[in-house]
Amino acid sequence: MSNLILRNIRPLGESVTDLLIADGKIAAYGTVPPAPGTAEEDGRGAILWPGLIDAHTHLDKTTWGMGWHENNRAAVLRERIDFERENRLGLGIDPHRQSMRHAIGLAANGASHIRSHVDIDPTHGLRLVEGVQETRRKLRDIIDIEIVAFPQSGLMVTPGTAELLDQALAQGCAVLGGIDPCGIDRDPKGQLDTLFALAVKHGVPIDIHLHETGELGAFTMELIFERVRANGMQGKFVISHAFALGMNDHLRVGKLIEEIAELDIGIATTGAPSATVPSVKRLREAGLRVGAGCDGIRDTWGPWGLPDMMDRARIIGMRNGVRSDNDLRHMLELVSQGGADLMGIEGYGVAIGCNADFTLLNGETIGHAVVQPSPPPLVVKAGRVIARNGQCIMDMP
Amino acid sequence: MSNLILRNIRPLGESVTDLLIADGKIAAYGTVPPAPGTAEEDGRGAILWPGLIDAHTHLDKTTWGMGWHENNRAAVLRERIDFERENRLGLGIDPHRQSMRHAIGLAANGASHIRSHVDIDPTHGLRLVEGVQETRRKLRDIIDIEIVAFPQSGLMVTPGTAELLDQALAQGCAVLGGIDPCGIDRDPKGQLDTLFALAVKHGVPIDIHLHETGELGAFTMELIFERVRANGMQGKFVISHAFALGMNDHLRVGKLIEEIAELDIGIATTGAPSATVPSVKRLREAGLRVGAGCDGIRDTWGPWGLPDMMDRARIIGMRNGVRSDNDLRHMLELVSQGGADLMGIEGYGVAIGCNADFTLLNGETIGHAVVQPSPPPLVVKAGRVIARNGQCIMDMP
Structure with missing residues (x-):
């Protein structure tokens, strides 16, 4: 289960904030100080949405x-x-x-x-x-x-x-x-x-x-x-x-x-x-x-x-x-x-304590993100980045 | 009205051939010898379809x-x-x-x-x-x-x-x-x-x-x-x-x-x-x-x-x-x-003599080209390349 700091994201399309993921769970929003050994990602203002x-x-x-x-x-x-x-x-x-x-x-x-x-x-x-x-x-x-x-x-x-x-x-x-x-x-x-x-x-x-x-x-x-x-x-x-x-x-x-x-x-x-x-x-x-x-x-x-x-x-x-x-x-x-x-998925969502299974979405607003075809900039599963810009870290066989 | 040689295209999804455009019209298919001063494009086997x-x-x-x-x-x-x-x-x-x-x-x-x-x-x-x-x-x-x-x-x-x-x-x-x-x-x-x-x-x-x-x-x-x-x-x-x-x-x-x-x-x-x-x-x-x-x-x-x-x-x-x-x-x-x-558009199509208004499409077959979202590799208007890979030569204002 991974730790990760994700900066500059808009949870559910709301205001820009940072996110701390600890042990594969959503741990905190707000001001997240850098932590030695914890990777950081820049969300570039993208919308954070549950997987x-x-x-x-x-x-x-x-x-x-x-x-x-x-x-x-x-x-x-x-x-x-x-x-x-x-x-x-x-x-x-x-x-x-x-x-x-x-x-x-x-x-x-x-x-x-x-x-x-x-x-x-x-x-x-x-x-x-x-x-x-x-x-x-x-x-x-x-x-x-x-x-x-x-x-x-x-x-x-x-x-x-x-x-x-x-x-x-x-x-x-x-x-x-x-x-x-x-x-x-x-x-x-x-x-x-x-x-x-x-x-x-x-x-x-x-x-x-x-x-x-x-x-x-x-x-x-x-x-x-x-x-x-x-x-x-x-x-x-x-x-x-x-x-x-x-x-x-x-x-x-x-x-x-x-x-x-x-x-x-x-x-x-x-x-x-x-x-x-x-x-x-x-x-x-x-x-x-x-x-x-x-x-x-x-x-x-x-x-x-x-x-x-x-x-x-x-x-x-x-x-x-x-x-x-x-x-x-x-x-x-x-x-x-x-x-x-x-x-009946348990621990689903982006509230504190939920599993860190989510995607970032491009879009000014939720509506914009829905209508505009655009690969997600970052996808995270259990706190680990598993895809960027529509490319999974695992290649198709 | 432009001249252009387009190689390695499949007109209407048929066999691979070359195309000569002369004065903005479809002039010939088949073996097209290079002509001094005439630009060439490689269609890379894409489908040629009327605009x-x-x-x-x-x-x-x-x-x-x-x-x-x-x-x-x-x-x-x-x-x-x-x-x-x-x-x-x-x-x-x-x-x-x-x-x-x-x-x-x-x-x-x-x-x-x-x-x-x-x-x-x-x-x-x-x-x-x-x-x-x-x-x-x-x-x-x-x-x-x-x-x-x-x-x-x-x-x-x-x-x-x-x-x-x-x-x-x-x-x-x-x-x-x-x-x-x-x-x-x-x-x-x-x-x-x-x-x-x-x-x-x-x-x-x-x-x-x-x-x-x-x-x-x-x-x-x-x-x-x-x-x-x-x-x-x-x-x-x-x-x-x-x-x-x-x-x-x-x-x-x-x-x-x-x-x-x-x-x-x-x-x-x-x-x-x-x-x-x-x-x-x-x-x-x-x-x-x-x-x-x-x-x-x-x-x-x-x-x-x-x-x-x-x-x-x-x-x-x-x-x-x-x-x-x-x-x-x-x-x-x-x-x-x-x-x-x-x-009632005159001169439409990709037959000899038609206006050279066409697009290339990615796809193994016509059906594949229809269902697979993919920007067209090349778009030609009156014999002139006006877009590549979904980007027009003229920027949006």
């Missing part, structure tokens, strides 16, 4: 740093899943190397924590999880990675998957994933009962992909509500995407949000510009825990995305029709504190 | 390069218009200086042509137009700017505006603008009859902002169709935004598109992620002329936007749910050939 959090991504899927993956397949969701499963290793998408690239990219752009869903299916067993676990170990001092055991190919339609999820949780995956119990699995009761039984057995939270739109997604949410309540899993469930909350029925969505709030279910959004995403402002007004993620980037599913939570803050902001400085600040909170709330 | 075109922007509005404009006003469209009109000059938004910054930014990022709407109202008379006209003169060798005389504050609700538009067209504005004949002017017949009379008098095309959504916008479109037909203005009308074409009624939209195609009306889109934008794929399949623009960037209306048509191609692509390489190429065509089709 960014990618609360929904797929480290095992990206082609980042590989040759361009040409894709003119006309595919529906099920076909995308099958194509990827059957071709990923043959295409050279090594889960360890690629997750290293993806995670180092996120760290270089200011992130301190990642929640990554990682595919589990009978074709690969736990191989993909093991690749990302290796990355987690290697990047321990760079960025925290939480792994979600994720049945990408479905649970009920892909026999053998439930047993693999069970093994993955026994081997340390922190969260159990799920996907479209109706749309993919064609058996919502089957998938959800299986997931809740596994989660209760291992004492882990659930984070489920729910792309189902409109009334179908709302139906699945109601099945989830029943089971969260029955299993006492309030505060231990996240719905990712939650496209049903973007449906064009204000009153119906309001009822769903009320129940989500009551059960303390978290929401992870990507702000996908072409999807019926939930209004992040409405979710906040209802008091929900809401985080954000880049989702898959440049993978066999599609070409978009960067390993950059500031880019994601901009996408979510544009998608949500944000204009004001107050709302721009909310976008930055979504990709930081919002993710911490979702993942 | 990008911002077919819908507002050069007179941006705060680019100024201090951050804090904005926590809760405002509807009419209030945004009024706030800007009453405060723009006091805030220091000088139309000449700011349009220089905006246009130089676009050129640095690969643009060769701009269609800019410029506000005309009784508060400013033609002052804002004159500021942008000065920019047009100064940047004559850098980028082409076409000015739309634009009644931002409304025509019927703001007496004196029609006379000012008449003057502006007499003084060389190339296009007549308009805005939400129902939503802003509360008198669709009044505004449209006035606009068409002015356009016919001056022999100029019309390019109207139409933010009106759903049936209201469809109604206004029908009034436009009647007048395009009655005045023989087929091929001389552009509907910008056209949010009504994003309404959730496939058949109704289909009927509107059929008539737009028959009347050869062009569409300019910004792909706004929070708006009901038209599907660019559907418009293309109907054979429409469709261009794209960044709209206002970082102005008193809102904080978003960059002077960068590649960024805009990405926004439109994400908004339209694009995934395939073929569709990524379509996004690049929208911000280039699409704009040329809309504006």
